[in-house]
Ligand code: HEC
């Protein structure tokens with residue numbers, strides 16, 4: 774047992790030596806060019822569809838896409854900005870905009886809750902904003918609502 778460990782460690786040292794040899798001359802395909810630091814995305818990637826009409830759903834049961842910018846709407850342990858508009862506030866008759874569906878107020882056993890379900894707390898897990906970009910290749914796809 775001891776002997777095999779000894780032989781094993783000799784083999785490891787040799788392999789390590791070989792590896793250093795093999796990689797000694799390796800240069801990056803990038804050459805000497807340094808990696809640039811983090812840069813903000815180019816403007817063409819920032820054209821988020823904002824306050825246009827609601828976007829037709831592609832298929833039934835699809836979480837609707839967010840037709841507005843949502844960059845500044847924080848969702849944290851104590852604060853969920855989305856709820857300020859998408860849920861009726863205490864003392865008010867209506868939500869400021871289209872209210873979340875009933876499914877958002879149900880627990881996993883289908884019981885009705887008087888508050889949004891924790892399963893629906895992280896809105897942007899399902900609802901995502903869109904970039905205003907025309908399709909690269911023309912197509913005649915029609916979403917469910919447009920049929
Ligand atoms: C200041 C109010 C406000 C806040 C905050 C807000 N929204 Fe909205 N949202 C709207 C309005 C108004 C509409 C209706 C369409 C429009 O005018 O943009 C809308 C539409 C939507 C829709 C489309 C609904 C449909 O049936 O097509 C979704 C989904 C949505 N918002 C999700 C979100 C999410 C997720 C957040 C948080 C990241 C959020 N909203 C925060 C005002 C708000």
Ligand code: HEC
Pocket residue numbers: 834835836837853855856859871872873874875876877889892893894895896897898899900
């Ligand atoms: C697990 C995925 C999921 C999460 C998380 C989620 N939603 Fe939804 N949402 C859906 C689906 C699916 C629909 C469409 C069917 C329905 O109304 O249940 C929907 C519908 C909506 C609608 C449109 C309702 C209508 O009648 O047109 C709004 C507004 C909305 N969600 C807002 C929110 C907000 C705000 C949050 C966060 C507090 C949130 N959702 C979290 C999946 C989700």
